[in-house]
Amino acid sequence: xxxxxxxxxxxxxxxxxxxxxxxxxxxxxxxxxxxxxxxxxxxxxxxxxxxxxxxxxxxxxxxxxxxxxxxxxxxxxxxxxxxxxxxxxxxxxxxxxxxxxxxxxxxxxxxxxxxxxxxxxxxxxxxxxxxxxxxxxxxxxxxxxxxxxxxxxxxxxxxxxxxxxxxxxxxxxxxxxxxx
Numbered sequence: 613x614x615x616x617x618x619x620x621x622x623x624x625x626x627x628x629x630x631x632x633x634x635x636x637x638x639x640x641x642x643x644x645x646x647x648x649x650x651x652x653x654x655x656x657x658x659x660x661x662x663x664x665x666x667x668x669x670x671x672x673x674x675x676x677x678x679x680x681x682x683x684x685x686x687x688x689x690x691x692x693x694x695x696x697x698x699x700x701x702x703x704x705x706x707x708x709x710x711x712x713x714x715x716x717x718x719x720x721x722x723x724x725x726x727x728x729x730x731x732x733x734x735x736x737x738x739x740x741x742x743x744x745x746x747x748x749x750x751x752x753x754x755x756x757x758x759x760x761x762x763x764x765x766x767x768x769x770x771x772x773x774x775x776x777x778x779x780x781x782x783x784x785x786x787x788x789x790x791x792x
Contacts, residue, residue, distance in 0.1 A: 682758020
């Protein structure tokens with residue numbers, strides 16, 4: 613994953629738990645990088661180690677850390693680094709979600725080595741749709757829940773996100789049922 617992801621984990625932790633907590637997380641994770649370079653790729657294991665250590669140090673379930681990180685990614689990192697792309701995604705939550713499959717193709721212009729997930733939308737109706745999430749990276753289902761919840765907050769729309777199919781349960785991809 614690119615350094616921007618790890619910088620966002622750093623931001624989430626320091627803004628909500630302080631610099632001391634971040635230092636403990638780095639120590640626990642065995643990751644001793646002081647400054648992540650946003651446009652540089654890092655091995656996925658760095659990000660996974662930081663998230664796992666955050667759960668341990670903060671005494672939170674990993675799923676809660678990932679949901680919080682997904683929301684932070686949308687509301688802070690996304691808006692600060694991709695504001696114009698985020699705003700161009702749609703005038704409301706449904707438009708943004710329906711345009712989501714095109715989002716990463718635009719981001720890849722900035723990050724040419726990006727290996728992004730793929731999103732597909734199905735069964736869309738007013739206030740209801742399914743988001744299909746395809747990724748080679750395991751264990752990020754709760755992060756996607758946070759992303760989807762964060763999008764609801766971005767549009768000041770109360771959303772319900774339910775994971776209805778998971779690779780952990782034998783499906784070939786995750787499916788989220790979103791209502792608002």
